[in-house]
Amino acid sequence: MTKGMPGRLEGQIAFVSGGLRGIGLAMVERFVTEGATVVYSDLDPEDSALVAETSARLGPNVSYVRADVTKENDWEAVRDYVEQRHGALHILVNNAGIDLTGPVETTALNDWHRIMAINVDGVFMGTRIFTPLLAASGGARRGGASLINVSSIMGLVGYADTSAYNASKGAVRMFTKAIAIEFCTKKMPIRANSLHPGFVHTPLLQAGFDRWVAKGAAGSSQELIEAMAGLTPLGRLAEAREIAAASLFLASDESSYMTGAELVIDGGWTAQ
Numbered sequence: 001m002t003k004g005m006p007g008r009l010e011g012q013i014a015f016v017s018g019g020l021r022g023i024g025l026a027m028v029e030r031f032v033t034e035g036a037t038v039v040y041s042d043l044d045p046e047d048s049a050l051v052a053e054t055s056a057r058l059g060p061n062v063s064y065v066r067a068d069v070t071k072e073n074d075w076e077a078v079r080d081y082v083e084q085r086h087g088a089l090h091i092l093v094n095n096a097g098i099d100l101t102g103p104v105e106t107t108a109l110n111d112w113h114r115i116m117a118i119n120v121d122g123v124f125m126g127t128r129i130f131t132p133l134l135a136a137s138g139g140a141r142r143g144g145a146s147l148i149n150v151s152s153i154m155g156l157v158g159y160a161d162t163s164a165y166n167a168s169k170g171a172v173r174m175f176t177k178a179i180a181i182e183f184c185t186k187k188m189p190i191r192a193n194s195l196h197p198g199f200v201h202t203p204l205l206q207a208g209f210d211r212w213v214a215k216g217a218a219g220s221s222q223e224l225i226e227a228m229a230g231l232t233p234l235g236r237l238a239e240a241r242e243i244a245a246a247s248l249f250l251a252s253d254e255s256s257y258m259t260g261a262e263l264v265i266d267g268g269w270t271a272q
Ligand SMILES: NC(=O)c1ccc[n+]([C@@H]2O[C@H](COP(=O)([O-])OP(=O)(O)OC[C@H]3O[C@@H](n4cnc5c(N)ncnc54)[C@H](O)[C@@H]3O)[C@@H](O)[C@H]2O)c1
Pocket: 017, 018, 019, 020, 021, 022, 023, 024, 041, 042, 043, 044, 067, 068, 069, 070, 095, 096, 097, 098, 099, 118, 150, 151, 152, 153, 196, 197, 198, 199, 200, 201, 202, 203, 204, 205
């Protein structure tokens, strides 16, 4: 935010799932800098050292709720918390997600169900539980409330040994288009768009690379980072703050004519 200028999200209430690390954390940081009041959730206990340190750093306009996106009860508790504390929600980011790699013929059904539960059911439940509050809050904004579902380039193009993740992110992409049309048809003031990051250096990506190294697929995670950078037209991985910058555009009224769309931030990966 430029000093002295109002923030781009002044007066807005936002919720970000999976906001304690990586892309979600960068979004929380950017939204609060732009004047929003932010509630974020993750799996870590509310009294954990990481939550205490993060919340202290982010200041009084940010609060944390422990919630597992696969649990309906947790979503109800989050909705009650936001409603009671803030009485409105203008921006919902369904960000929490996990990855899963491996050949299709050895992917266990349990692992398939687990990734779908977090990456797909979590997005569905977050959308469902917050739709009434978003609709009630969105009328006050030119562009309506903004719902952002985090997909991936893996929701746009296939990749070897990533079929479960590909399928989950493809579902997020199509679900987002369907609800965008549903909201328009019913004249509900909510825009819904999906966000499609390329390779972003976060704890999730690092853990994935570490697993490949453990399987003997590469000598070190640095080797994998360099290989992925080499396959990316811009020649490097993204930083989480670069994805947060795109989410800020979707969250703000600057994207007021955008709904049902895909915002791709991938260093040119899917342009090839
Ligand atoms: N990192 C990338 O390269 C990349 C690329 C494209 C899309 N994405 C997507 O972006 C989103 C964020 O990814 P990231 O790289 O920041 O991951 P990350 O692992 O660094 O952060 C994700 C956060 O979500 C939390 N989380 C996981 N399961 C949860 C659950 N059941 N309930 C609540 N919180 C949960 C984790 O604890 C973590 O804090 C994910 O949806 C991911 O699929 C990531």
